Amino acid sequence: MKSFEKNIRKVEPYVPGEQPRQKVIKLNTNENPYPPAPGVKKILENMDADRLRLYPDPTSGELIKALAKYYGVGEDQVFAGVGSDDVLSMCFLTFFNSEKPILFPDITYSFYKVWAGLYRIPYECCALDGNFRIVKEDYYRENGGVIFPNPNAPTGLYQELGDVEDIIRNNQDVIVIVDEAYVDFAGKSAVGLVDKYDNLIVVQTFSKARSMAGMRIGYAISNPLLIRYLNDAKYSFNSYTMNPLSIACGAEAVRDRAYFEEGLRKITETREWAKEQLSGLGFSCLDSKANFIFATHPQYDAGELFKALKEKGIYVRHWDAERISQYLRITVGTREEMEIFFDFLRRYMK
Ligand SMILES: *Cc1c(COP(=O)(O)O)cnc(C)c1O
DSSP states (O other): OOGGGGGSOOOOOOOOOOOOSSOOEEOSSOOOSSOOOHHHHHHHHHOOGGGGGSOOOTTOHHHHHHHHHHHTOOGGGEEEESHHHHHHHHHHHHHOOOSSOEEEESSSOTHHHHHHHHTTOOEEEEOOOTTSOOOGGGGSSOOSOEEEESSOTTTOOOOOHHHHHHHHHTTTTSOEEEEOTTGGGTSOOGGGGTTTOTTEEEEEESSSTTSOGGGOOEEEEOOHHHHHHHHHHHHTTOSOOSOHHHHHHHHHHHHOHHHHHHHHHHHHHHHHHHHHHHHHTTOEEOOOOSSEEEEEOSSSOHHHHHHHHHHTTEEOBOOOOTTTTTEEEEEOOOHHHHHHHHHHHHHHTO
């Protein structure tokens, strides 16, 4: 081994879902099947390339302003980044700086473990119960911080806001991050609690409900003090994270509330219909409130089914991991895409 090896910051990286270049039915990474708000297309078409000579606004002001207005919070309560992965990673770096372990569920977004590894943050996982629910009492102990998604991924289960609040209230000596990547499909956001609890950060994304995964926009909402700490870390890392297109398109998407709500309605309707179809085929599905469904079949091996689907150009997600290896995570696509998926299943199971 070369002696420089021991000085290298080694890390077990996150493995993103496949992004095939050929045309497939893509139900594997929870993207939105509908286009972004029409105003976003207009901005892209009218973009003057000359603007790229200049550095963007380091404060992402236009986007921050639109988000602050949408949520009814101060502009000093919003932080933006390059996808919520960037925002979450900045949060780990800034707030999880204790010798005590941070806590998150055993079955959850697999990036949490990766950031903990990268930043050398000790962590412990709290097991979901037999129904894949978060057990809130498991988080009522000494720790260096808490993070969980609501709804959780890949289960899709939404934890009622009262439970979320209990976790926040029982952890007032540390920072609690609620990762709400899917909350718009689900129910009430914890954003309404940021003025009540000074230890809370809520993180959201444009990648799922707002159909802009390719644009890379995420944000955090909290109190002005924690947002300032986040900005201090950001400006110590890279001041110009958001490019001018992301700032303009993001702000435009937020301003078009009607289009957003119509999109949510279509996805949740298709989700509920797809759950019924899956049950009809003998699957058991968790009661997902997100834009994906976590399902298992008593007779068909999930790994085999995953492969058979892929051969037909239908991509879903499967993890060969403890407790969930017999489950598939199926993103809710358009009604037409889901019909193709179900046609395949009906033939496969005959
Ligand atoms: C998709 C996802 C993210 C990351 O989304 P970005 O595309 O980086 O904004 C974060 N957390 C969870 C739970 C997700 O599913």
